[in-house]
Amino acid sequence: MIPTVPQPVFAKWCYRAYVTVFFVYLALPLTVVCVFAFNNSVFPSLPWEGFTVAWFFGTEAPFIGVFNERSIMRSIGTSAFVAFWVSALAVAVGTCNAFLFVRHEFRGKALLYMLMLLPLIIPGVILGISILVFSSSVANTLEDATGLWFDGLRPGLILVILGQFSFITTFATLVISARLQKFDPSLEEAALNLGASKIGAVRQITLPFLLPAIVASAVVSVLMSFENFNTTLMLVGSDSPLTITMFDKLKQGSTPVLNAVSLLLIIVSAALGLLSLLFQNAKR
């Protein structure tokens, strides 16, 4: 079935109908989430009680909008904090890894590359519990040995950041390596011939070339960190990121305020996703 080979009209229409149904299936859950954010009712379900923006800006109970719901605003702040650090760390380590794998030949390179890909095939829950178990036993040992407290190694934001960093770095490495492979090393050699130092050449020639990939992987890291649930669930302490707060509220029974948060999340993540694609496809 390709355009140049004629097909029965009926089969063609069946195929198109299937593709249409598929895209409706894709869009349906997100559409209802968005639509019910504007329903003037305390439940995110039918009947439709009229249009309202109270779930965004409302101040009176039970219509307390997202922007006035303190627990949600605080967890958005927590998520942003975590995402910032995860993204910064993942991009920094990812850039180093890209230089290591593209520019250097060494014994055990294939093995190291395979190890670098491992976090992709470890389920997020397992990654979470393994870091939880390890950091707790390190904390126990240190506390027994020194008598001091090591709260950073107990479930909390530091562990959440480390847990997310542990697999997001792989994505950053892959994106940045792909771009570095396209770089023409003679450009850097030219800079060296013209008297630049090694570090100067990398900073002024190579890094600007890598910038689109670096920005793209930073954006993807922020997105993945914001949305991560499985690893975070196992490592979270008293400050919970947005997905955990939403999960707790969802289990208790939801009000449309969750739809309002979701709508904002959909807009922001679609925008970030498109942005990352733009940067990844940037050509020079």
Add this chain to the structure above:
Amino acid sequence: MGSDQSRLGFYLLLAPILLWLIVLIILPHVGLFLVSISEKIGPREYETGFDNYAAFFSEPLYWRTFARTAIMSIMATALTLILGFPIAYYIAKLTRGRTKTTLFLMCMIPFWVSELVRTFGWMILLRETGVISNILQYLGLVNGPIELLYNDAAIMVGLVYTSILFMVVPLVTTLDSLDDSLIEAGYDLGGTSTSIMREIVIPHAMPGIVSGCIVVFMLSLGNYLTPILLGGKDSLWFTGMIYTQFITRFNWELGSAFGFLLLGLSSLVVFLGLKFSGQSLSETMGRS
């Protein structure tokens, strides 16, 4: 490149990756394994043994949940492949230019959105007071509200929805690289649509099929949100059991053993998938 300076540079680049892989990946998994083979014999007293694994095999609830999770993940993977293949073929072969980019983006957008939001959408659609139940009542097809949530079919719908992109993207990539003239040649030589599909298209798309299946299976097996939120009280999922052992029951030894079993199954499937298709991990993962 044998100078001292470049050696120093090499070690400086090697340090972060080693730190990352050893401290956050390798040591935690070794630790997890050590905890999983320790038995509690008294307060803060442990000895080595395989009791936790024995507990898994002797308690039917545990291994049945494990088997159920594996079987449902396999079904979800098969369903995703069957539903996703025609879509990938349509995008790769029957559209071009701007339409192609648009359709591709429309596939991607739902997956940039948090899994929690997607699952929440399905809850609004499927529950007793939900949209679908209301529409069916309005059309007069059912009398009174019907509950579509909290059963295995709901889990399946959610799992397929969550992972279909990871099937479609590698399939589109491999199908894109199939030259149309090969299909034309097939028709010229008297092939039917079915035989061309079987003998030209599917063999060519095999690498994409394998990497898609591996990723979808792994994601379903390790999924927590979808089975917990869409499944009923007795539709257990293995990740849920791990969570219970760790957070609710505080039985880390048994939880670690469960974690290791899940990791073992998922690694085994990845390994077998790669073995049968003769691909390496790097090519498969590089694609998705």
